[in-house]
Amino acid sequence: xxxxxxxxxxxxxxxxxxxxxxxxxxxxxxxxxxxxxxxxxxxxxxxxxxxxxxxxxxxxxxxxxxxxxxxxxxxxxxxxxxxxxxxxxxxxxxxxxxxxxxxxxxxxxxxxxxxxxxxxxxxxxxxxxxxxxxxxxxxxxxxxxxxxxxxxxxxxxxxxxxxxxxxxxxxxxxxxxxxxxxxxxxxxxxxxxxxxxxxxxxxxxxxxxxxxxxxxxxxxxxxxxxxxxxxxxxxxxxxxxxxxxxxxxxxxxxxxxxxxxxxxxxxxxxxxxxxxxxxxxxxxxxxxxxxxxxxxxxxxxxxxxxxxxxxxxxxxxxxxxxxxxxxxxxxxxxxxxxxxxxxxxxxxxxxxxxxxxxxxxxxxxxxxxxxxxxxxxxxxxxxxxxxxxxxxxxxxxxxxxxxxxxxxxxxxxxxxx
Ligand SMILES: *Cc1c(COP(=O)(O)O)cnc(C)c1O
Numbered sequence: 192x193x194x195x196x197x198x199x200x201x202x203x204x205x206x207x208x209x210x211x212x213x214x215x216x217x218x219x220x221x222x223x224x225x226x227x228x229x230x231x232x233x234x235x236x237x238x239x240x241x242x243x244x245x246x247x248x249x250x251x252x253x254x255x256x257x258x259x260x261x262x263x264x265x266x267x268x269x270x271x272x273x274x275x276x277x278x279x280x281x282x283x284x285x286x287x288x289x290x291x292x293x294x295x296x297x298x299x300x301x302x303x304x305x306x307x308x309x310x311x312x313x314x315x316x317x318x319x320x321x322x323x324x325x326x327x328x329x330x331x332x333x334x335x336x337x338x339x340x341x342x343x344x345x346x347x348x349x350x351x352x353x354x355x356x357x358x359x360x361x362x363x364x365x366x367x368x369x370x371x372x373x374x375x376x377x378x379x380x381x382x383x384x385x386x387x388x389x390x391x392x393x394x395x396x397x398x399x400x401x402x403x404x405x406x407x408x409x410x411x412x413x414x415x416x417x418x419x420x421x422x423x424x425x426x427x428x429x430x431x432x433x434x435x436x437x438x439x440x441x442x443x444x445x446x447x448x449x450x451x452x453x454x455x456x457x458x459x460x461x462x463x464x465x466x467x468x469x470x471x472x473x474x475x476x477x478x479x480x481x482x483x484x485x486x487x488x489x490x491x492x493x494x495x496x497x498x499x500x501x502x503x504x505x506x507x508x509x510x511x512x513x514x515x516x517x518x519x520x521x522x523x524x525x526x527x528x529x530x531x532x533x534x535x536x537x538x539x540x541x542x543x544x545x546x547x548x549x550x551x552x553x554x555x556x557x558x559x560x561x562x563x564x565x566x567x568x569x570x571x572x573x574x575x576x577x578x579x580x581x582x583x584x585x586x587x588x589x590x591x592x593x594x595x596x597x598x599x600x601x602x603x604x605x606x607x608x
Contacts, residue, residue, distance in 0.1 A: 274403070299314065361391070507578050517534055553588070
């Protein structure tokens with residue numbers, strides 16, 4: 192494992208890296224339902240050119256790199272506009288959904304302390320809320336009330352109301368939530384938070400770059416953005432259905448006063464005045480520049496086109512799954528996520544994880560999730576051309592594994608090594 196004494200040539204290095212990729216999922220063929228979101232060859236070209244241009248820059252200090260300050264404020268401004276923020280809406284780019292969520296929780300904790308004197312902060316989450324909220328609670332010392340969801344997998348407003356108290360600094364809903372892809376009742380949840388004087392965060396990490404374009408395409412959706420009065424912050428991942436390379440998300444607050452609770456400023460260091468918007472110190476410029484590039488290359492029209500393709504593919508996939516005897520889709524997902532499950536009553540004859548493994552052997556990758564046992568699918572434009580092939584293979588795999596139950600029930604959304 193040690194470094195070679197004598198350095199390798201560029202060709203040797205690249206060949207060695209290429210060899211390491213042999214067993215990676217085949218996202219380039221549209222066979223991966225999550226993790227990589229493929230906007231097509233032109234989008235790749237634009238992103239790669241921007242990455243190359245900004246590869247060595249650092250957004251730690253945007254006074255040294257005003258370009259990156261502009262890139263950040265233009266990307267955040269464009270998102271604030273898409274989410275119907277007023278002109279005072281403001282935020283930052285972050286490295287991803289997790290960092291955006293960490294900052295939403297931190298800002299809520301600080302506001303609770305400053306405005307309401309809360310020293311033992313609590314937050315109320317539906318059990319569908321992303322694991323990153325639990326990570327934030329762990330990092331920032333916030334107590335979590337994790338509330339069961341309704342039978343339709345949406346957040347249960349009454350049950351969440353019962354968990355709100357005088358120490359509540361944050362209530363959370365998702366648009367849509369990750370496990371089953373349904374949109375929580377954001378308007379009711381945000382009202383609940385406002386009534387308690389707490390922040391409300393809409394986690395639109397998945398939906399932020401999809402729902403605005405679905406609305407423009409004429410889909411009827413429940414309200415989830417800054418048009419809902421109690422929503423104080425929104426997270427949206429550009430590196431998911433924004434089709435930008437990994438390392439790009441936004442956290443947007445309703446106004447600058449709320450945003451102030453996110454930032455960190457330190458005056459008393461021998462190194463000088465230190466101000467930082469989020470978790471990172473040194474901040475890689477390539478994801479920021481590539482996000483700006485892809486978003487401006489696609490424009491509203493490009494995103495409408497990709498969204499139309501994605502939603503058509505997701506509905507075709509959903510209908511196809513439901514048509515296979517023994518399989519179903521949980522709930523009624525509004526957007527581009529599906530949880531594939533065994534039909535109620537068929538559990539003795541069919542194991543959805545066995546179906547997943549058989550599909551993997553044919554090159555199709557789903558994350559396993561539970562409870563309940565399901566295969567996760569985040570559909571994006573890159574999957575659209577192969578949905579019919581997928582459904583044919585899925586039907587064959589269901590027949591192939593009927594009656595098999597796997598010992599291994601493990602689910603890994605993420606790993607340590
Ligand atoms: C992906 C996702 C996150 C976390 O984002 P990362 O970019 O993986 O850190 C949070 N919430 C939802 C709903 C997501 O889909």
